[in-house]
Amino acid sequence: MGANQSKASIANERLVIERLRALELKDEPDNGYVHIGEKELVYPEKRVKSTAPWATLSIEEVGNWEHELLQDPKNRLALSALSSADPKTVLTSRATIIEDQQIFSVKIPFEGAPITNQRSSGRCWLFASTNVFRVALMKRHGLDKFELSQAYLFFYDKLEKANFFLEQILDTAGEDLDSRLVQTLLEGPVGDGGQWDMVYNLVNKYGLVPQVLYPDSFNAQSSSAINSLITTKLREDALKLRDFATSGTKRRNDILAAKEKMMREIHLILTLTLGPPPSPSSKFTWSYLDKNGAAHELTTTPLAFAKELETPRSVRITNSTVHDMFSLVNDPRNEYGTLLTVDRLGNIVGGRNITYVNVSMDTMKTACIKMLQAGLPIFFGCDVGKYSNSTSGIMDTDLIDYELGFNVRLGLSKAQRLMTHESAMTHAMVLTAVHLDEAGKSVRWRVQNSWGEAAGSEGWFVMSDKWMDEFCFQAVVEPRFVDKSVRDVLKTEPKVLPLWDPMGALA
Known part of the structure; x- marks a missing residue:
């Protein structure tokens, strides 16, 4: 959204005129009718409609x-x-593979291990965020390997998204069912994807637990079956709630009771397929060995465990917390230095809204370099499927030479790819290193993925700087690594993008 409409060219107008002049109308001998295929051409500057014959393929x-x-x-x-x-x-470039080596001049001292695996699920944002969080906890507890439970956050995210969806359905009950807004809401009520602010909402309300205390079930690792079931159930519930809300025969308490019954059914499905999760405020005991082999026990609650991210003994150098971190995005369709949000996008009712500070790629990369130099990992969102190879773990705009093979040049700009839905945030990962040239400019970046050790170089990917410019959209940073002018954008009124905008895509 926000891009200027293109103007019809003079050449296009001349072509239309020539086609009209050349058009020969021939009567059909069998019925006397004249059949002419037509299409409308709209000229935005004049809002004048013209017609031209449809061109058939010979x-x-x-x-x-x-x-x-x-x-x-x-x-x-x-x-x-x-x-x-x-x-x-x-069409893979051998020279590009050779050039993109796992060699970096700036690397955080503590990257975190092991390489995680989201398997057949869309939980990359939960893996990327917990891979960032775990670094602080590993440092605090002297661990060489550690995973936070992604399934724990996954359970509560599904439950909260279901509630968020039903509330949205009630709020839009007056809209036509076939309106774009309602149809977009119905498209994916409880998809696996998410955003940084949604992670914050979950951690703030439910906390964190070690993975060993709530490991993945089959349905966490392969989520399509429960997604299909819950989506069907919620769509059915949506029609009922809309009918209740617009019939005039149901009191508010009756509607709320019906919605509560629906939520209990979703909770039942999640509990039986993912397993009962720990309660956020109930104590658990975590037994572990530190990197020296010494045994330890920690008794705490999920909410208290999450608070450890803020302690001085963690890897963080200042008192910056998860609450302070925010998303920089690069959306060339919209003005830089503006705050963006997406209408009706979220997971927890009453939680923090999804917000992005729109900046240039230079601003984003400068902040990322500073964070890595300070030893801190970075959550980032990108369009991972473009010009990338999951086997080699290389993401580079020169990796695949389509022009060589097909004599076809692909020339869309980043803004144009967003405008045409050719590109959007599809995946979240973690930055842990960068290679700088003699002038201090970034050349390539080290990426920790969540596709297991079989992908890339034992789970690690390389991202060229040019690829980052074109297909990276988001980086989550601490406030101290950006200028005051960027931080001040957070205090401004956001531009609201519609729910179907590409910036509403969930990684």
Whole structure:
């Protein structure tokens, strides 16, 4: 959203006029009707509508294309190669793979281990955030390996999203069912994805627990079955609630009672498929061995355990807490130095809204470099599927040479990719290192992924600086690593993007 509409070119107008002049109308002998395919062309500067004939695809013309194409021996070679293997593999640049090595001049001293694995689920944002949190806890408790329970946050996120969805349904009961807003709400009531502010909401309300005390169930690792069931149930509930709210025959208390019954059913599904989670305020006892092999026991609550992130003995150098950290985003469609939010996007009713400070990539990268130099890991969101290879673990705009194979140049800008829904935040990971050139400019970045050790270089990826410019959208930073002018944006009134905006995508 926010981009200027393109203007129709003079060349386009001339083409339309020529087509109209060349148009020959022929009566159909069987019924006397005239059949003309038409389409509208809208000229935004004048708001004038014109018509032009639809251009059909000629079989003869297609045959000529094929004949001409195969006259070129390079195309015959390309046909042999590209039809027998994945084009991305065939067109992978060997030179780029060699260039993108796991060598970095700035690396945080404590990256965290082991490499985690979200398996067949969309929980990357929970893995990325807990991989950031665990570094502080590992430092505090002297651990060489440690995981926080992603499933614990996953359980409560699903439960809260269901409640958030039903409240939204009640709030929009006066909207037409087929309105874009209601249809967007119904698309994915409890998807696996999320955002940084949603992580904060969960940790603030429910705390954290070690993974050994609430490990993944089958349905946490492979979430499609419960997602399908809960989505179907919530859509059914949505229709009932809309009917209750608009019929005029149901009192508010009756509607609330109906909604509570619906939530109890969602809670039942989650409990039976993920297992009963620890209560946020109930004590648990965690037994562990430190890196020297010494045995320890800690008795605490999930909420108290999360508070350890704020203690001086953690890896944090200042008193900055999870509450203070915020999202920088790069959205070229919107003005830099503005606060963005997305309408009706969230997971916990009454929780913190999703907010982004929109900045240039230079501002974002400068903040990331400063955080890494201070020894701190960084949660970031990107479009991981573009120009990347999960086997080699390389993300580089030069990795796949489509122009070489197809003689087709892909030239969309970052803003245009957002405007056309070609790109959006699809995955969250963690930055732990950067390689700087002699001038102090970033060259490549080290990325901790959550796809297991079989992906990349034992779970680690390399991101080129150019790839970061094009396909990285978000980095979560501490306030002290950005200028006051950037921090002050948080105090301004946000620009509200619609729920269906690409910046509303959940990693």
